[in-house]
Amino acid sequence: MAQSHTTLTFKLRRLAPELIVPAKPTPRELKPLSDNDDQGSLRFHIPLVHLYHENPKMRTKNPASVIREALAKVLVFYYPLAGRLKEGPTRKLMVDCTGEGVLFIEAEADVTLKQFGEGVQLPFPCMKELLYDVPGSSGILDAPLLLIQRVAFCKRSTTCEYNHRVYDEVADNEGTAISSDDMTQRSFFFGPAEVTALRRFAPMHLQHCTTFDVLTASIWRCRTIALQPNPKEDMRIICVMDARSKFNPPIPLGYYGNVLAFATAISTAQDLCNKPLSHALELVMKAKSNVTEEYMRSIADLMVIKRRPRLTKVRSYSISNLTHAGFEDIDFGWGKAIYAGPSEGIAGDPPGRTSFYIPFYNTVGEGGVLVPICLPSVAMNKFVNELNNMLQDNDVAYNNQALQEHKLRTLSKI
Known part of the structure; x- marks a missing residue:
């Protein structure tokens, strides 16, 4: 039912971080976040991992190049992702659609999925070595975005009828x-x-x-x-x-x-x-x-x-x-x-x-x-x-x- 991992050692080659910008020009706008998005408890990052088996049909493809090109194309449609979070009056969060881009790092490690053990389960070994925290990127303001919101739910009255015990x-x-x-x-x-x-x-x-x-x-x-x-x-x-x-x-x-x-x-x-x-x-x-x-x-x-x-x-x-x-x-x-x-x-x-x-x-x-x-x-x-x-x-x-x-x-x- 449960699984643990032994410590892995491997060599890692990491290239310098780069910014992937939209493939075409995008609108320059200032988008306020909704009051539901602008919660103090939500100002943090959650790192995600995607693991894939080798595909013989893709052996001639460089995964980093494929993802780099795909990001540039998709950012044309989801251009706020290429912007930066700013604070307005009363610390109100908003997105400055600057088109600066999202962070991308290409890396190679001499480790295989088989070395993770039978069945890939958490906790993964050596995650701190695999996931690089780029200096200056871990903050919320003026840092590259992974996800951005639009306005929908904003304050309506001066009272709240519900007793939200979660707060x-x-x-x-x-x-x-x-x-x-x-x-x-x-x-x-x-x-x-x-x-x-x-x-x-x-x-x-x-x-x-x-x-x-x-x-x-x-x-x-x-x-x-x-x-x-x-x-x-x-x-x-x-x-x-x-x-x-x-x-x-x-x-x-x-x-x-x-x-x-x-x-x-x-x-x-x-x-x-x-x-x-x-x-x-x-x-x-x-x-x-x-x-x-x-x-x-x-x-x-x-x-x-x-x-x-x-x-x-x-x-x-x-x-x-x-x-x-x-x-x-x-x-x-x-x-x-x-x-x-x-x-x-x-x-x-x-x-x-x-x-x-x-x-x-x-x-x-x-x-x-x-x-x-x-x-x-x-x-x-x-x-x-x-x-x-x-x-x-x-x-x-x-x-x-x-x-x-x-x-x-x-x-x-x-």
Whole structure:
């Protein structure tokens, strides 16, 4: 279910960074970002990795030349990507469509995919050596862009009717904190068998839950048990979800701004650890159902009213579902990627506060979801044990769960 890697050593030849500019002249414009895009918590970079098998038909092609030419052509249509972020009055972000271009580095390494081990999984070895952080490019302002937004959601009123608990102001030193020392990262594969095993814990009235729902509830619960926080402390799960389908009339075709919602569920650690999985599952499903068009527009109000509050970091855990992002379908001429997604699979401060659900095929070709998890070593062992207990395919575990839920329902009626 999980996999680790040994250390690799290899030689790397890296050429000087260069700017790829649009192949044709593009408009010089100043584009303000929407208030949803202009969130303080979103001002960071996430490095992505795309891995491809060798294609005999492309042996005469230089991958760097192919990508360099493709970038120049596509930047004609997506010209804001060739611009730079600027700050206006009150630190309002905007894109200066300068046409300066995007950064590109050509490099060669004497290492093969086979050396990554059986089945390409996170964490990848030697990512710091493979991904070069060009000096001056890691900032947000006046640095080359990877993605740019357009305006759609802006402040409407001076009040916000929704209570967005994901932006609660909680002091960093309040309650139990996760130490960043001795952290361990492992990747867990959830195929059809694993998902079916977890669904056994969903009661009849929650059987319509999605794979995302049951995975998120299970991981949230197992992670909380592993961390052993104060039982009375609130634990947050933040589900990063695409809210495009919530709008009527639909969002204009071609809009690629931020339409992500941070659906948040909150429970005490005591309830998460001691109650059945259905407790966490119901909270996750309710948090997702609360995301509506009005909910999304109210976030824009909140950003301006409270001057871009940041997401609550304390005792929060975020899940970003990339299974429908389509990264693996990007074809530069070498076919579909065997892996396409974040280079580490985790993010946040402290490390591991955010995980990604990544589409993945195991070594026997079975499709599923790869979930990288980062925890202190002691907590990781507890997490693995708790998850394995849930995945055990036996009637005893199912009957015990059903009995526990029956007792809770009986007590609630008294």
